[in-house]
Amino acid sequence: MNPAGNRFRRARRLIALQALGGVLAGVAVAGLVTVGVVLVGQKREVRAQLTALAAAPTTEAVPSGTFVVRVEASGVRTASPGAPASLPSRDDLVQARSSGRDLDRESYVEDREYQTLTRVVDGAVVQAGVDLSPYESERHRLLVGLALAALGAGLVAAWTGDRLGRRTLAVWDDALARQRQFIADASHELRTPLSRLALRADLVAHGMRADAPRDALALDLVLLRQEASAMADIVEDLLHAADVGASEESGELVDLAEVVTAVGALNRQLADERGIALTVDVAEVPPVRGAGVALRRVVDALVDNALRHATSQVGVRLRPEGSHVVLDVSDDGPGMDPTVAHRLFDRFARHPASPGFGLGLALVSEVVHRHGGTVGVVPSTRGTTFEVRLDAVDLPDLSPEVRES
Structure with missing residues (x-):
């Protein structure tokens, strides 16, 4: 209880x-x-x-x-x-x-x-x-009427008091629920950045002990700083989402191509450590309107999920499609039962191939829906593919070009 x-x-x-x-x-x-x-x-x-x-x-x-x-x-x-x-x-x-x-x-x-x-x-x-x-009859009728009035007033008072109690405590109940949600979200969202941060710190320490070249150490330090900055942005975004009065994202123009490229670079070393080939295929796409930090969390969570379930390969693809920008993240893991795929976006839903309870996909769904988009599982014969669709901002001067990373 x-x-x-x-x-x-x-x-x-x-x-x-x-x-x-x-x-x-x-x-x-x-x-x-x-x-x-x-x-x-x-x-x-x-x-x-x-x-x-x-x-x-x-x-x-x-x-x-x-x-x-x-x-x-x-x-x-x-x-x-x-x-x-x-x-x-x-x-x-x-x-x-x-x-x-x-x-x-x-x-x-x-x-x-x-x-x-x-x-x-x-x-x-x-x-x-x-x-x-x-x-005497008049007094009896009066007493019966008063008893019925007391009964009716008591029922109305009990109902009104319950409603009043619920409305009075609703704000505090909501604040407590947001607090619990924030703790769960923060513990999940910071797990991957912290693990990457620890990995990069170990690589820097190992390079210093092995007298690695300064250029290699400088690159690792740059990635270490980027990871710490990304983690600070995640904390700030979580605090914003946990605010009782928080509303929709500010509505800045976000270049998803830049976001996906940056996430791919940060996760490539982690993928190499696990022996997984990470392929990132990014087409130049129109910007979307929303919060860059929150959308970065979406991409990061999907890539992290794919790396944890992949056997040898993870593919990330960003492309324009009509009035949408579409992100596909796929892995060659064991896949999932299509009949339970919709439950993956519920909080604490258990993935058949995962050892614990997950929040990542639920948080992905929440952020995507806050941005007016959709997220779902694409049917495939091998592994699992997640697809995110967001409304593109119409900027006719953009021309489609493909960047490989």
């Missing part, structure tokens, strides 16, 4: 949970306030109804859900239609007559709850009552 990825996932979950908690807390506060307001309003409404009913001159024509009972001093009882027969209770009658004060209480008759007001009016005990069932 990737520790950094786990931390990002935990951070996203924490942001989502914080958003969910905040929304639910807000809904809970709003719900409590709403319920409180509703309860106060219901109590006031019931009190107003009871006061009006108790002051009514008769027990006739009372609103639905209410009742009025009048008990005279003689014990005669008159009641509105639907009034419970058991109300007012004997205790209500005794307390109302003995205290002379209003009695406000809840009374239960079977499965119904009533709010009652009992008072003495002109020597008679009058009890007004309101059925609380509709108010």
Whole structure:
């Protein structure tokens, strides 16, 4: 498991949970306030109804859900239609007559709850009552509505919090991914220049110990300096590619013929050391638009790949073709299965003839596509041939000539 990825996932979950908690807390506060307001309003409404009913001159024509009972001093009882027969209770009658004060209480008759007001009016005990069932139903509907609102708000908050967490951490996640990619790219891209640099340094040291002619040593030193300069350019290009805000290449005019010739010269000694004949056939071609350092990495990576898989020969050919400049790099190695050729440009894809995981061809594909070109494997009966096509810049004053190196 990737520790950094786990931390990002935990951070996203924490942001989502914080958003969910905040929304639910807000809904809970709003719900409590709403319920409180509703309860106060219901109590006031019931009190107003009871006061009006108790002051009514008769027990006739009372609103639905209410009742009025009048008990005279003689014990005669008159009641509105639907009034419970058991109300007012004997205790209500005794307390109302003995205290002379209003009695406000809840009374239960079977499965119904009533709010009652009992008072003495002109020597008679009058009890007004309101059925609380509709108010209880209203409170129940309110609570169900608040629960559904909390559920909906919670789901929206969880989704929004997750999206917010992903967007908030996306920049850091991308930066971390670029960092890992840069380390992998740098380790791969610098491997070949470093090996050539070490080889040239060994040749210079061997020549100095053997008292080689100054001209030979001077040539080796020039190549050593060129290799170090090329490696510095690669590092600079990798830093540019790893920049979060990096965009397409600057768009300079690049002479691929010069690039291919230089790469061929730098790799010729390495090819000789491995006993491989390196042939470079470069035609004068129109320039392409892009970054010279990046395109040099493409040529260098393809030549290095060919040298590692070749048996005895590697061929590099650059030619114009219509509106394109075409680079072919071939080797006479064991070749590959055509059905898996497209996977060679995936990062860390395993080549059947290679002992490890590769990044070179994936980096080649990335650079070529950044330049608007294409790269692929050309079907062949022997070995492997890679073809790179780039758009040529139309300069009609160029005439095709062939340079052999």
